[in-house]
Amino acid sequence: MKIKASVLLTILSLPFVLGACNKSTPPSTSANAPATEVLTAETTPAAKPQVATADKAAEKIQWLTMEQAAERIKTEPRKVFIDVYTDWCGWCKKMDKDTFTDPKVAALINKHFYAVKLDAEGKEPITLNGYTYTFKPEYKSHELAVALLQGQMSYPTTVYLDEQFNMITPVPGYLDAKNFAQVLSYFGENHYKTQSWKEYSE
Numbered sequence: 001m002k003i004k005a006s007v008l009l010t011i012l013s014l015p016f017v018l019g020a021c022n023k024s025t026p027p028s029t030s031a032n033a034p035a036t037e038v039l040t041a042e043t044t045p046a047a048k049p050q051v052a053t054a055d056k057a058a059e060k061i062q063w064l065t066m067e068q069a070a071e072r073i074k075t076e077p078r079k080v081f082i083d084v085y086t087d088w089c090g091w092c093k094k095m096d097k098d099t100f101t102d103p104k105v106a107a108l109i110n111k112h113f114y115a116v117k118l119d120a121e122g123k124e125p126i127t128l129n130g131y132t133y134t135f136k137p138e139y140k141s142h143e144l145a146v147a148l149l150q151g152q153m154s155y156p157t158t159v160y161l162d163e164q165f166n167m168i169t170p171v172p173g174y175l176d177a178k179n180f181a182q183v184l185s186y187f188g189e190n191h192y193k194t195q196s197w198k199e200y201s202e
Helices: 005-012 027-032 054-058 066-075 090-099 103-112 143-148 177-188 197-201
Strands: 079-085 113-119 126-128 131-133 157-161 167-172
Touching: 066 079, 066 113, 066 126, 079 090, 079 143, 079 177, 090 177, 103 113, 103 177, 113 143, 131 143, 157 177, 177 197
Parallel strands: 079 113
Antiparallel strands: 079 157, 126 131, 157 167
16 A cells, blocks of 8 residues: 655644654553643644534444445445544544544545544454454554554554555544544545645645
């Protein structure tokens, strides 16, 4: 899978990629740190997680397994969005609670993507195109997660694949609903093919 490095590097420079967990950042540190210590100066009140509304019940993300997404893409091609997480990651839990429950986010994902949750430390084997990915004790991670993140084990990371299951790019770090919706539109509506992230987001 080939990554479009220019897309990744541009998105990584954005101020809304606010936080991530890795083995050197235990969940207690990232999950319990006061927001003022973690959020960047560019973060505005409008970009903070939105309060739940009655509309949230209207649409929820239709999560699939990796194998289910691989099967569906054969008959109904669609991009794939993968949430790579761990059980101990505080930012992953925050993204589950505040970002993935947003109705606009759910609508964009369900319209343009097959959504997959991948536990980076999961023990269950995953078979794709005749190859079985397994948990690798030497990495303390699932082999598929290592491949998708290219060894850069930071959580959460959202990974985007095209309709042929080829890598578009991984985007590491927590994203709030407003900014995540913009990233989803950028990839889901194919703006990334004709515009740089900077051009699209201005």
